[in-house]
Structures are given as structure tokens and as C-alpha cells.
């Protein structure tokens with residue numbers, strides 16, 4: 001048995017190791033038979049190693065076994081390093097031993113070299129294998145970097161990461177887009193947002209909290225920007241207003257872009273990511289209506305923007321921007337009312353889609369109760385939430401940012417499903 005725990009990663013070896021005996025392990029990425037010479041490309045998380053066998057020099061049994069091993073099998077190989085400029089990382093391995101740790105079936109669900117493209121559905125059905133392709137691998141490494149960058153950014157600013165329940169008894173905003181579940185002898189729901197809980201935490205004295213966690217939305221529509229299970233990055237800050245959290249949001253987004261721009265694997269995604277400059281452009285809801293009207297798209301005051309209106313605005317503005325001063329009627333009850341039927345709510349928009357929604361929140365118990373009722377909801381269902389406003393609740397503000405929306409926009413990816421490991425949508429519950 002080869003000592004695979006002591007193996008080297010493909011990128012740990014260079015031509016400078018010429019003559020050394022090494023072990024590598026990974027998947028059989030490619031096999032190339034040139035008659036007298038046979039190349040086996042082995043892939044691991046770090047990259048590729050070329051294993052070169054010369055028919056006349058290699059032991060016959062080893063030569064035949066290497067030739068026969070099916071692509072995508074997991075192998076461990078021991079051999080000598082030889083410098084070879086044309087090979088990845090400038091070296092090749094002349095093998096002495098090979099062990100097949102797991103033989104792959106001959107017919108593969110996907111081509112991992114990326115030479116033969118596949119439909120997204122096929123890729124998602126065989127996601128474990130799709131993750132072996134360079135492009136998909138880098139999407140998820142970037143996703144990990146993005147979440148880490150967000151945590152670093154918020155931790156550095158004194159935020160505390162908390163976790164709120166995902167099984168709840170009441171709808172956040174009274175919407176219908178909820179998944180009911182059976183909870184012993186009662187009905188419960190999967191939480192559509194941590195909104196009510198993160199606000200309740202403002203009464204705790206923690207001041208700055210965030211949560212990165214799943215949200216569940218029973219939206220039936222099949223679009224390229226909606227998931228039924230998404231990841232929301234939520235923050236809530238006490239003693240500040242909406243302007244404060246907008247600044248925080250734009251600085252966070254620019255920071256994340258800059259981190260991703262520095263990631264070498266980005267090249268594999270052909271994205272032309274540009275780090276946005278802060279502050280982002282701000283337009284009011286009224287100004288957005290005017291811009292749309294200017295190109296013949298009429299929106300009535302108090303109406304929400306359709307996907308097509310969002311796209312038109314995106315084309316006109318062509319950069320990240322905020323829409324502010326929304327009519328209260330189309331924002332949730334917890335948004336702080338302002339003059340003329342508007343509220344202190346904002347959306348952060350990418351030219352393609354909405355990235356985030358936030359607001360200054362109502363912190364007066366009386367006003368909040370009134371707002372809940374004026375939306376046609378029953379205050380009784382919100383008692384657990386309203387209670388937190390009765391014994392000392394500071395003014396506060398916050399936002400929720402969709403992790404997948406941010407990733408798809410940043411990386412120029414067309415379908416949101418590409419940036420989730422195992423997406424949940426109307427048709428997809430497996431794998």
C-alpha cells in the first residue's frame with residue numbers, strides 16, 4: 001500500500017524536485033495515448049500532475065494497467081520527478097507504482113475536462129462530479145472566500161454572529177410564501193427571514209448582530225434569480241438609522257468584490273469583475289419612476305418595480321445603486337414611516353437584480369402595532385415580537401443581503417442555481 005497520507009499535492013512539486021521520489025493521489029482527469037508514449041493527467045484540489053509512461057522503458061504490467069484505468073478513477077501513484085517544460089507546473093512524474101483506490105464506472109455522467117459542455121440540469125443531477133470541473137470548483141472556493149470576507153468585515157466592526165430559529169410559528173411579513181411543516185401536533189413554518197428575531201435582539205443590548213443562514217421561500221415561480229432555499233446575510237444595528245447601514249452595506253460589498261478580484265482562480269470563470277467605487281449612486285423611488293417614464297415605461301406611484309422595470313433601470317444606470325424613499329405601502333410594516341407616505345427603506349440594486357433590502361425600523365411599540373394592523377395582519381400573532389418593544393427598544397436599522405444574488409452578479413453567472421451546491425427550486429428536491 002502506498003503511503004498516501006504523505007502524498008504531495010500537484011502544486012507542491014516543481015522541476016526543482018527533479019529526481020526525487022514522490023507520491024501523488026487524485027482523480028484520473030485525462031488519458032492520452034500517443035502510441036509509444038502514454039500520458040495520464042492526475043487531478044487533485046491544487047491542480048494537475050502529468051504522469052508520463054514510455055512504452056519501451058516502463059514495466060509492461062504497469063503500462064497496461066495505467067492504460068486501462070477508467071477516467072475519474074481515484075489513483076495513487078509513486079514515481080520520480082522529471083522536469084518537463086510542457087507539462088503543468090513544469091514537471092512530469094515517471095511512475096514506478098500505481099494503486100487504484102476506487103475504480104470509476106466507464107460511462108461518466110459528465111465530462112470533467114470541460115471540453116464537452118453539459119446542460120445545467122445534467123450538471124446539478126451529478127453535482128458531485130460537476131464540482132470536479134475547474135469552473136465549478138472555483139465558484140465554490142470563491143463562495144467560501146466571500147462568506148469569510150463578510151465575517152471578517154463585520155467581526156472587525158464589532159458585530160456578533162448569532163443564530164435564530166428556522167422553525168417558527170408566524171410569518172415574518174404575513175406573506176403567503178411560506179413552507180408549512182408539521183411540528184408535533186401543531187403547524188409551524190420554515191422561516192422566510194430572520195427579520196423578527198434579529199430585531200428582537202436589538203432589545204438585548206448586543207447592538208450589532210449578524211446572521212448568515214438559510215431562508216425559505218415557497219415562491220412557485222421558476223426564475224434564474226429565485227431559490228426556494230437561499231442564504232441570507234442579515235445584519236441589525238442599534239442606535240443608527242438607514243443611512244448608516246447603507247454605508248456599511250456599500251463598503252461591505254466593495255470589500256467583498258476586492259477580495260474576489262484578488263483570487264487567482266477567478267480567471268477560470270471569465271468574469272470581468274470590476275471593483276465598484278463607493279459611495280454607490282442613490283436614487284429615490286420617485287426618481288426611478290421618472291427615469292422609467294423617460295423611456296416610456298410608466299409606473300404608478302405606489303407600485304413595485306417589475307423585473308422588466310428593474311432591467312430597464314439597470315440598463316440606464318449601469319452600476320450598483322440604491323433606490324431609497326419607498327412608498328410605505330410596498331414595504332414591510334417594520335420600515336420606519338417618513339414624509340409623504342414614504343418610509344426609510346432602501347434596496348441595493350445590481351443592474352441585473354435586487355441584491356439587498358433594508359430600512360430604518362419602527363422601534364415604537366404603539367406605531368409598530370398600528371403598522372402591523374394597517375397591513376391587515378393580526379397583532380396577536382406577533383405578540384412574541386411586539387413584547388421586545390415594550391421594555392426598552394433602541395432605534396435600529398438593518399438589511400438582508402442574498403449571498404447567492406451577490407455571487408451570481410459578481411461572477412457574471414446567468415443562473416442563481418449555479419452558485420448553490422444543491423439548489424432547491426420548484427422541481428428540484430434531489431440531490
Ligand code: ATP
Nearest residue numbers: 217225226227228230354355356357400401402405
Ligand atoms: P425579489 O423581489 O427580488 O424576489 P424580495 O424583495 O422578495 O426579492 P427580500 O425579502 O427583500 O427579497 O430579501 C432580502 C434579500 O434576500 C433579497 O434582496 C435577495 O438578495 C435575497 N432573496 C430573497 N428572496 C430570495 C430568493 N427566493 N432566492 C434568492 N435570494 C433571495
Ligand code: MG
Nearest residue numbers: 347354356357
Ligand atoms: Mg426586497
